[in-house]
Amino acid sequence: MRALEPWVEAPLQSFLAESSARLTLLMTSSGQVVAQHGFGRSLDIMTAAALGAGIVASTEELARLMGGSRFEALMHQGSRQSCMLSAFSTPRGRWIALVVFGPETSVGIVRLFFDAMVQQLATAAPREPVRPTPLLAEDFEHELDASLKALLGR
Amino acid sequence: MSKVTAGLDRVTRVPGVRGALIANSADGLVVAEQLMDGVDGRAVAALAGSLIARLARTAHSAGLRPPVFVHLRGDEGSILAAPGADGLVLLAVVGREANVGLARLEMLAAAGRLA
Amino acid sequence: MSDDIRTLTTRLAEEPSSLAFLELAESLRQRGKLDAAYKVARGGLGRYPGLADAHDLMARILSDRGDLAGAFDAWSDALRLDPLRTGALKGIAFLYFRAGDVAAAIAHLERASEADPDDPSIHQALARVRRESTAAAPPPDTAPAPAPISPPAAPAPDSPFTAGVEDERGVLLVDANGMRLAGELSADDGSEAGDRVAAQLAGVSREAARATRLLGLGTWQSIAVESPGAHLILTAPTSETVLLVTRDASFPMARVGLIADRAARTARSWLEQVG
Amino acid sequence: MSLVNFTAREITCKIVYYGPGRSGKTTNLQYIYGRVPESRRGRMVSLATQTDRTLFFDFLPLELGSISGFSTRFQLYTVPGQSYYNATRKLVLQGADGVVFVADSQARRFDDNLESLQNLQDNLLAQGVDVRQLPAVFQYNKQDLPSDLILTQSEMDDALNFRSVQSFEADALHGHGVFETLRGLSELVLKRLAAGTAVA
Numbered sequence: 001m002r003a004l005e006p007w008v009e010a011p012l013q014s015f016l017a018e019s020s021a022r023l024t025l026l027m028t029s030s031g032q033v034v035a036q037h038g039f040g041r042s043l044d045i046m047t048a049a050a051l052g053a054g055i056v057a058s059t060e061e062l063a064r065l066m067g068g069s070r071f072e073a074l075m076h077q078g079s080r081q082s083c084m085l086s087a088f089s090t091p092r093g094r095w096i097a098l099v100v101f102g103p104e105t106s107v108g109i110v111r112l113f114f115d116a117m118v119q120q121l122a123t124a125a126p127r128e129p130v131r132p133t134p135l136l137a138e139d140f141e142h143e144l145d146a147s148l149k150a151l152l153g154r
Numbered sequence: 155m156s157k158v159t160a161g162l163d164r165v166t167r168v169p170g171v172r173g174a175l176i177a178n179s180a181d182g183l184v185v186a187e188q189l190m191d192g193v194d195g196r197a198v199a200a201l202a203g204s205l206i207a208r209l210a211r212t213a214h215s216a217g218l219r220p221p222v223f224v225h226l227r228g229d230e231g232s233i234l235a236a237p238g239a240d241g242l243v244l245l246a247v248v249g250r251e252a253n254v255g256l257a258r259l260e261m262l263a264a265a266g267r268l269a
Numbered sequence: 270m271s272d273d274i275r276t277l278t279t280r281l282a283e284e285p286s287s288l289a290f291l292e293l294a295e296s297l298r299q300r301g302k303l304d305a306a307y308k309v310a311r312g313g314l315g316r317y318p319g320l321a322d323a324h325d326l327m328a329r330i331l332s333d334r335g336d337l338a339g340a341f342d343a344w345s346d347a348l349r350l351d352p353l354r355t356g357a358l359k360g361i362a363f364l365y366f367r368a369g370d371v372a373a374a375i376a377h378l379e380r381a382s383e384a385d386p387d388d389p390s391i392h393q394a395l396a397r398v399r400r401e402s403t404a405a406a407p408p409p410d411t412a413p414a415p416a417p418i419s420p421p422a423a424p425a426p427d428s429p430f431t432a433g434v435e436d437e438r439g440v441l442l443v444d445a446n447g448m449r450l451a452g453e454l455s456a457d458d459g460s461e462a463g464d465r466v467a468a469q470l471a472g473v474s475r476e477a478a479r480a481t482r483l484l485g486l487g488t489w490q491s492i493a494v495e496s497p498g499a500h501l502i503l504t505a506p507t508s509e510t511v512l513l514v515t516r517d518a519s520f521p522m523a524r525v526g527l528i529a530d531r532a533a534r535t536a537r538s539w540l541e542q543v544g
Numbered sequence: 545m546s547l548v549n550f551t552a553r554e555i556t557c558k559i560v561y562y563g564p565g566r567s568g569k570t571t572n573l574q575y576i577y578g579r580v581p582e583s584r585r586g587r588m589v590s591l592a593t594q595t596d597r598t599l600f601f602d603f604l605p606l607e608l609g610s611i612s613g614f615s616t617r618f619q620l621y622t623v624p625g626q627s628y629y630n631a632t633r634k635l636v637l638q639g640a641d642g643v644v645f646v647a648d649s650q651a652r653r654f655d656d657n658l659e660s661l662q663n664l665q666d667n668l669l670a671q672g673v674d675v676r677q678l679p680a681v682f683q684y685n686k687q688d689l690p691s692d693l694i695l696t697q698s699e700m701d702d703a704l705n706f707r708s709v710q711s712f713e714a715d716a717l718h719g720h721g722v723f724e725t726l727r728g729l730s731e732l733v734l735k736r737l738a739a740g741t742a743v744a
Contacts, residue, residue, distance in 0.1 A: 001322075004549045006280075006287040013288065017321065017351060018479075022385075030639025031619070032556060043586030046556070046605040046619055051589065054600055057635040080386075104353060104384065106207070108182020108200030136612040136738035144730055147609040147616070152579045152723050194484070201480035208476055212469040213496050216515070217456025223495040226477055228486030247484065276553070 003035035011120035012037065018113040022081065023100040027053055029087065034095060052098040056087050075107060084110055088118045091125035161244070161264030162188040168260055170252025172231075176268065179203040179210075179243045193247050202226070202233050202245050210237075222265075223258060236261040238268030274300075281309075288313075291322055298330050306330045321351035328360055337364055349445040349509070352471045353384035359394065361446075366398055374398050380447070380468055430532065441513040442506070442536050447471035450510065451539075466513065473503065474511045491529070493522055502529035506536040548614075548737070555614045557733050558621065558639055559726075562664050563646035564656035565597065565625030568685040571716040572646065573604045573620055576726065579719070580606060598624040601636045611734065618730070625660065634667050642679035642733040644725055646716075647704060649684045649694040654703065661704055679732035682711035683725045688718065 001016065003009045008026065012035055016024060023038035025045060031053030039045045055074065063070055073086035084099045084107070101110050137143075158176060165174040166188050173189030177199035187195040210220045224235040234246040234257055244265045246257055277293035290313030297306035307330050314323045328343035341364050347357040358381035366374035378395045385391065430440045430452055441452040441463055449467040456462040477489040494501040500522050501515045514529040548555050561569040570590065577588045584607040591600035601621050608616040621640075623633040637643075645664065647657040668675050684700045695703070697713050705711055710728045714721025 001288075006284055006289070009288045013320070013322070020353060028639065030558065032558065032639065042617070043605045043607060046617065047586050047589055047603060050601075050603045050605075050619065050621070054591075054635065057638070058600070058632065061631050061635065102386075106180065106182035106200065106204055108177070108196070109204050112182075112197055112200040136614070136734060140612045140734060140738070141731055143611045144608075144734060145727065147611060148723065148727050148730065151581075151584055151606065151608065152576065152726075153581075197483060201476070201483060205473070205476045205480055208469065208473050209492070209494055212466060212473055213494065213501075215465040215469055216454060216462050216499075216501075217458065217460070218496045218499050218501075221494045221496045223493075225491075225493040226480065226486075227490045227492070228481035228484075228488060229490055230481075230485065230487035232486065233480065233484070247486075 001035070001037040004033075007124045007126060008035045008121065011117045011124055014120070015113050015117035018116075019099070019101065019110045020105040021099045021101045021110060023098075025049055025052065025098040027096050027098070029053060029057065029094045029096055031096075038100075048098060052085055053096055056085055056096050060087070073111065077107075082107065084114070086114065090118075090121050091127075157267050158186055159188070161260075161267055162186060165244070165246055165257060165260045165264060168248075168253055168257045170249045171257055172247045172249060173198075174244065174246045174261075175199060176242055176244055177203045178241055179206045179237065180241045185242060189247075198233065198245055198247055202235055203243065206235050206237060206243055223262060225254065225258075234258065234261060236265035238265040240268070242268045244268060286316065288317070288320075288322075290316075291326055294326055294330065298326075298333060303330060303334050307334070319350060321347045321354055321357075324350065325354060325356050325360075328357065332360065332364075337367070340364065345446055348447075348471075352447060352475060353380075355381040355385045355388060355391065358384065359391065362394065362398070366401075371398060371401060376464060376468070430535065439515045440532050441467060441470075441515075443467040443470045443511045443513070445471055445474075445509045445511075451536075452513075454513070454515065470503070470511045470513060474505060477503075491526070493526065495522065500525045502526050504529050504533050506533040507540060510536065510540065512536055553614045554617070555611070555734075555737065556617045556619065557641040557730075557737070558619045559642050559644065559729060559733065560637055560640040561620065561622040561644045561646055562633075562637070562660070563625060564648060564653065564660040565627075567625060567646045567648040567653070567657075567660075568714075568716040569622035569625065569646045570598055570602050571685075572644070572683070572714075572722050572725070573602050573622055575716055575719045575722045576606070576620065577604055583607075584609075597626065598622055599629070600624065600632050608730075616734075627659070627663070630663065630667070633663070634670070637664075637667050638671065640678070641736075642681075642729045644681055644683055644729050645704070646683045646685050646714075647700060649686045649700060650689065651693060651695055654695070657704060676707065679729060679736055680707075680709055681725060681728045681732070682709065683714045683716075683721060684711060685714045685716050685721075687713040688715035688720070 001012060003012060016037055025033065025048055026035040027033050027049040031050045033045055033049050036045050059074060060070055073084055076083040081100055081102045087094055087096045099110055162174045165171060173193040175187035175195050175198060176185040177183060178185055182200040182203035184195050184199045189195050206224060209224060213221055221237060226233045231249045234248060236244045238244060244261050246261060248254065248257060274296050277289050277296065281289045281293055290309050294306045294309040297309060310327045310330055314327055317323050324343050324347035328340045328347060331343055332340035344357040344360040347354050358377045362374040362377035375398055378391060378398060382391045382395060441454050442450040444450050447468040447470060449463050454463040454466055477492055481487060481489040492503040498518050499515055500518055500520055501513060502525050504512050506512050512533050514525055514532055516525045561572055563569055573588065577585060586605035589603040593599045601623060604620045606618045608618055621636050623636045645661060665675050668678065682705050684697055687694060697711060701711055712721045712725045712728060714725060716722055
């Protein structure tokens with residue numbers, strides 16, 4: 001498990017333990033990863049987050065178009081594993097969760113403990129986010145240049 | 155009144171029964187419910203549904219057929235479960251003083267009509 | 270000191286209640302700094318005794334330090350908190366395998382495989398252990414043969430249900446990890462079903478405890494299961510054990526309940542003696 | 545908004561390639577994807593129609609390496625260019641740290657460029673983003689076409705680049721200008737991050 005900020009860890013840990021979810025990804029509504037459990041590569045995490053955020057955003061747009069209220073959660077049921085996507089409010093803005101789970105647990109259990117996690121996150125969030133400024137070195141342009149050159153083979 | 159709600163109605167009339175619901179034991183979601191205030195049907199469906207599914211697996215490992223009635227007793231009350239057809243299960247939350255024998259009979263009758 | 274260890278150490282110092290100790294101790298373990306890893310993990314465990322991750326981590330560290338009995342205990346603790354934890358199941362399977370108990374190793378790996386059918390390492394381990402079990406010679410890479418460890422939850426030579434107090438058949442006493450402590454259970458076709466059922470019971474007990482707790486029904490006392498052909502009662506003689514009593518369906522359930530009460534008392538006093 | 549993990553010293557930035565239909569946004573990403581070693585890039589996801597027009601977005605995550613001790617990752621997105629996909633364009637634009645506006649240099653696409661640029665400004669405004677604050681660069685693509693069909697860089701600048709931000713000539717199909725564009729925008733995004741105004 002990895003989380004961007006430590007206060008996310010305990011609620012997520014207890015969700016994972018109770019729900020038996022296989023993979024869990026928490027992200028901002030624009031698809032930036034906040035915490036994850038169970039993924040292998042960081043680049044795969046980013047792809048899953050981009051797609052998950054896209055699905056939630058387009059579904060919310062669809063709901064708005066139909067004049068209805070937001071969908072609480074999207075469930076995709078597969079034969080070997082299922083997936084839940086749900087947007088929720090936190091003191092840090094709207095987040096999205098992507099949860100993948102197998103037949104060892106159930107939709108009902110995942111949703112029950114997911115709601116508990118949302119509540120725990122709401123109380124665990126520190127009032128004032130700590131926002132230190134990243135200190136990029138003055139010559140970071142050279143590093144950037146070198147990195148991009150190495151990346152694009154030039 | 156549909157057969158299903160009629161069944162729930164008969165179960166909830168038994169003294170000590172605080173609520174009855176029908177859940178899908180595979181996904182742990184509520185299908186229909188009749189609950190007193192303070193009983194969280196969603197939590198009952200998820201938690202009891204999961205336990206019933208596990209007990210069915212345990213019975214299977216012991217070479218037994220799936221359970222027809224389950225009584226989970228806690229020191230403050232009980233959950234009763236009567237699995238029916240199509241993965242549906244009739245659940246009841248009862249207080250310590252409930253007439254479990256009567257509730258069981260009503261539930262077995264109602265579960266037989268589930269489908 | 271490498272960068273990530275320094276970062277983690279700083280973070281842990283700033284926020285001692287964070288779970289950074291897990292990552293830090295693991296990084297230290299991977300670098301072979303076992304004493305430091307042990308200290309960090311022990312501190313974290315003191316703060317989070319209910320965290321399966323912490324016990325799992327401690328088990329890996331102890332295993333690396335050669336304290337196999339300690340590792341066994343720690344993995345057992347992890348499993349008690351999270352019965353489907355594949356890391357702990359694999360760890361215990363490894364210890365059984367090293368101790369020469371291939372059947373127990375296979376049983377644990379099978380449970381791990383059930384818990385995570387997609388983990389290829391479990392399938393490989395299972396295949397290997399099965400191969401070894403058919404070969405007469407001991408596994409080549411375990412030489413020099415380590416002293417067999419005796420798992421703490423190993424069944425005592427006698428059983429609470431053999432002294433004529435209870436019919437041994439149809440009574441099963443299981444520990445918190447789903448391992449059989451005593452008793453026997455036969456399937457309809459006469460085959461022994463005790464170990465298979467035992468493996469399921471730890472999870473049943475955990476789920477029953479969770480359901481009654483979260484639904485405001487207090488501590489769980491018993492589960493009565495009516496199945497066509499059989500009546501079953503489950504109770505918890507102690508917080509660490511589960512007892513199953515099963516009888517033919519012609520036995521009234523209430524009577525099976527009385528038998529279960531008596532068997533639970535017998536089991537409790539036996540556990541006190543052997544514990 | 546960029547996401548900065550101070551504990552693990554990681555920076556993640558979202559970069560959006562914007563512009564009219566068929567101006568070459570997806571081609572930019574495909575070129576980058578083809579050049580970057582596999583270990584440094586994720587899967588390129590293209591949600592496209594049967595005729596290969598971007599339907600929702602293209603997505604390419606890149607592992608840039610270490611910048612000032614921060615392990616830096618870029619998420620490159622494209623938006624669908626066709627005007628009827630504005631709803632999805634708005635969604636993709638959410639939380640962008642920087643925008644590459646890929647314009648089609650062909651004279652006959654002049655109006656399409658203007659319309660798309662206006663649409664970008666409208667969408668940013670609707671999201672409460674100050675257009676003047678958002679790092680942005682222009683890429684004038686298809687400069688390889690015959691000169692009588694296209695506008696020059698200075699003509700394009702006059703037509704589109706009112707704020708005089710950096711602009712780059714490009715032939716994305718062959719990779720010309722792709723690197724320079726990405727480098728130009730990356731620098732702006734990271735500079736803004738260094739100034740501490742864009743930390744999530």
